[in-house]
Every structure is written in structure tokens, then in C-alpha cells.
Amino acid sequence: MEGSRAGREPRGAAMAEEWISSVNQSNKAALLTWVRETGIDLVQVNGQRRYGGPPPGWVGSPPPPGSEVYIARLPRDLYEDTLIPLFQSVGQLYEFRLMLTFSGLNRGFAYAKYSDQHGAGKAIAALNNWEVQDGRAILVCRSFEKCELSVSGLPGTVRHAELHTVLLDATEGLLRLTLHASTGRKQGKVAVLTYSSHHAAAMAKKALLEGNVELFKKKVKVEWLKPDLKEQLQALREEPPPSNVQHLGSPERVLPSSEPRAALGRLGALCRQLHLGTPRFLTRCVQAEPNGWQRYWGQVVIPSHPVPCSTFLWVREDTPGTAGHEKMKEAVAQLALMMLGH
Known part of the structure; x- marks a missing residue:
């Protein structure tokens, strides 16, 4: 056996x-x-x-x-x-x-x-x-399968295109690559790799640690992406945007203005369908800029999901009240839907 x-x-x-x-x-x-x-x-x-x-x-x-x-x-x-x-x-x-x-x-x-x-x-x-x-x-x-890896200790000169080419040659199932400045005292960069499945991510981790990959012969560290590191990287890379766009986690994702509560409704319906329990939201404003931009932190806790979903969001607060908190709920609901595969 x-x-x-x-x-x-x-x-x-x-x-x-x-x-x-x-x-x-x-x-x-x-x-x-x-x-x-x-x-x-x-x-x-x-x-x-x-x-x-x-x-x-x-x-x-x-x-x-x-x-x-x-x-x-x-x-x-x-x-x-x-x-x-x-x-x-x-x-x-x-x-x-x-x-x-x-x-x-x-x-x-x-x-x-x-x-x-x-x-x-x-x-x-x-x-x-x-x-x-x-x-x-x-x-x-x-159960939510791990599909993300972090690679720390990369040289500060590494470029996105260079790393992307190396990873496509050495691994299979790569969906997304993001590069960040190191969160520690040492200079360098940290990469976050998102794969199509837990198995693909596990095989990639093994290949990068054990394979003959030139870039990874240096003192780099490949491990499963930890929630606290993910949140730190999201916080560090986000700056007040120059235009009236609400960013969710990365520059590629924006909060649609045409459907202000679409994700909230979809998440509630999905949780009822899959018997996950009622989502509970926590939001707070953590930073305010003189030009009117405000930075919010939000989290959604799903009773049958062992790990909460959280992210940061910049919002242009043109009117007082709860609009920023509502936009934050919508953003974190979008994130939860992506983690649930919807």
C-alpha cells in the first residue's frame, strides 16, 4: 500500500x-x-x-x-x-x-x-x-486549496518579463505573477506566483527548489504564500491612485461602478447555495489623504471557510457618510468570490 x-x-x-x-x-x-x-x-x-x-x-x-x-x-x-x-x-x-x-x-x-x-x-x-x-x-x-507561492530573496534587478519567461519554462499552470519590493530589511524583490491548482503549485514549488533553474540557484526562498505576507504586500504596493478608480488587490482589478452591490448579492446567494453560512463584514478607514482619497481595510468572514478574506482599497470620498464602507464590502466580496472560484 x-x-x-x-x-x-x-x-x-x-x-x-x-x-x-x-x-x-x-x-x-x-x-x-x-x-x-x-x-x-x-x-x-x-x-x-x-x-x-x-x-x-x-x-x-x-x-x-x-x-x-x-x-x-x-x-x-x-x-x-x-x-x-x-x-x-x-x-x-x-x-x-x-x-x-x-x-x-x-x-x-x-x-x-x-x-x-x-x-x-x-x-x-x-x-x-x-x-x-x-x-x-x-x-x-x-476546504480551499493553496494555489499561491511566494519567492523571496530575488535580486532587486530582476524584471517581470525575465522572471515570467523562466517560470513558464520551469513550471506548468502559472496563472499570474506579481513582483514586489521586499518587506524586510534586505534589498531585493518578492514574487507571488498563482497557479491553476494546488497540485500545479506543489509541483512548481518542488521544481523551483530542486530543479536546475538558473535564477533560483541564488539564496531565494520558495514557500506557500502566508496570509500575513500577502496582506503586507498588498498594503505596501498600493498608493493613492491618480484617477477615480478603486483598485482591488492589484492594478488589474477594478471595482465596477455600474453594479454597486453585485458582488455582495452574488456572495450571499453562493453562500446559501453551498451552505457556507452568512458572510460577516468588517470595514474601517485606515488612512485619509488631503486630496480626498481614503484608504479602507475590509474583511469578510464566512462561517464554513477556515480563513477570512481581507484586502485594502483606495476610495475617493466625494460625499460624507458610509459610501466608503459600502464600496469596501463590495471589494472584499469580489475577493471572496474569486477565492471560491466564482
Whole structure:
């Protein structure tokens, strides 16, 4: 069950050899029996055990973003013989991943990816707070796959076109590249790379760290983009714009003036459709310029989304009142919709 499917020992024998610990033997034995009787294929790699991705008989492309749920508060002696049938009962599973310790216990959390977003929404509605054992209720919420990398320590002379060419040659699935001045004391630049999927981003990270990429032979650091760094970079690069344009996160994105509350309505409808809970907004004015420009910070918290969405926005406050706060809500709603894949 470890590594590739070709040339492996029978599943039951491989699992029995791996689990030499006496911990939790009865539940491990039940899992072995279930695997043997169902013929289900489980593959263990790098601290997780996976079913599917794709499962037998799958036809077509992988599921779209927003189709995966995060499962937490799992009893440590619970395994796939209980969890996979439970999560299959509400929709078609594309993949199920259980995180494991070296002793063979689960680490208390797992991921279930469905064939579409509707399946993930049904799982949240039906199984969040489900008691898998007496008095042990699990948490089920939307999972959002990491697709962004940060590259720090780049030379200050590096150009966007040069870096873009290198990345297109060395990696696959690059959607967007932005360059920023370093946030630390050292001179240089930081790049943010956005990829088409978590898998593409993970493969890019591996290629840039281990591959023979000339630009990355220097002392650069490639890691998953941290939320605090993302917010710092957004704050540093934004200056009062010269014209009456409201920027969202980057110069390429603008807040449409023709539909002043379109994103708010779409986000509310999407959260109801996917059973994510009611979005809650926080906004505040953090800077005011003499020429009338005001800088706002905004955040939206979605109950079934583990990480809040936040950004900054420059607004020309021509009239007093709450207009700036409303524009900030619309901007952060747009950001949340993009993170949800809409």
C-alpha cells in the first residue's frame, strides 16, 4: 500500500507489516478486513493515505475548485472503513485523504473531495457536527486549496518579463505573477506566483527548489504564500491612485461602478447555495489623504471557510457618510468570490 500501485504486496499484508504497533489493534484489524472485502485501493504516501484521485470508473476532468471539504475533530482511532462510506452517503467521492501519524493513528483531520461543489455543500449541511462516536461530533467545512507561492530573496534587478519567461519554462499552470519590493530589511524583490491548482503549485514549488533553474540557484526562498505576507504586500504596493478608480488587490482589478452591490448579492446567494453560512463584514478607514482619497481595510468572514478574506482599497470620498464602507464590502466580496472560484 506504500508508494506506487505496481509491484506491491497484497494490501492486507503490507498494512499489517506497517502497523507493528500494538496501539488500536481492533480498529486496524477492522480496516484490514474492510479493505480485503471491498477491494478498495488505498495508497499511503508522505503521512497521508489516499483513496481515489480519481476513483475507479471516473470519466472527465478533475472536480472544480470548491469541491473539497475539510474534516476535523476526528477520533484518533477512526479509519476509512467508517469515514469513506459515511462521506460517500451524501455524494460521489472523487478523493478521500486521511492524515496519519507514524504509529498508524489518524492525526484528527482528513479531506474529502466530491465530484462537484454541490456534493461538498451537501456534505457540510449533512455531516457537520455529526456524532461519529458517542459524544464525538466532527467538524466539516469548505476546504480551499493553496494555489499561491511566494519567492523571496530575488535580486532587486530582476524584471517581470525575465522572471515570467523562466517560470513558464520551469513550471506548468502559472496563472499570474506579481513582483514586489521586499518587506524586510534586505534589498531585493518578492514574487507571488498563482497557479491553476494546488497540485500545479506543489509541483512548481518542488521544481523551483530542486530543479536546475538558473535564477533560483541564488539564496531565494520558495514557500506557500502566508496570509500575513500577502496582506503586507498588498498594503505596501498600493498608493493613492491618480484617477477615480478603486483598485482591488492589484492594478488589474477594478471595482465596477455600474453594479454597486453585485458582488455582495452574488456572495450571499453562493453562500446559501453551498451552505457556507452568512458572510460577516468588517470595514474601517485606515488612512485619509488631503486630496480626498481614503484608504479602507475590509474583511469578510464566512462561517464554513477556515480563513477570512481581507484586502485594502483606495476610495475617493466625494460625499460624507458610509459610501466608503459600502464600496469596501463590495471589494472584499469580489475577493471572496474569486477565492471560491466564482
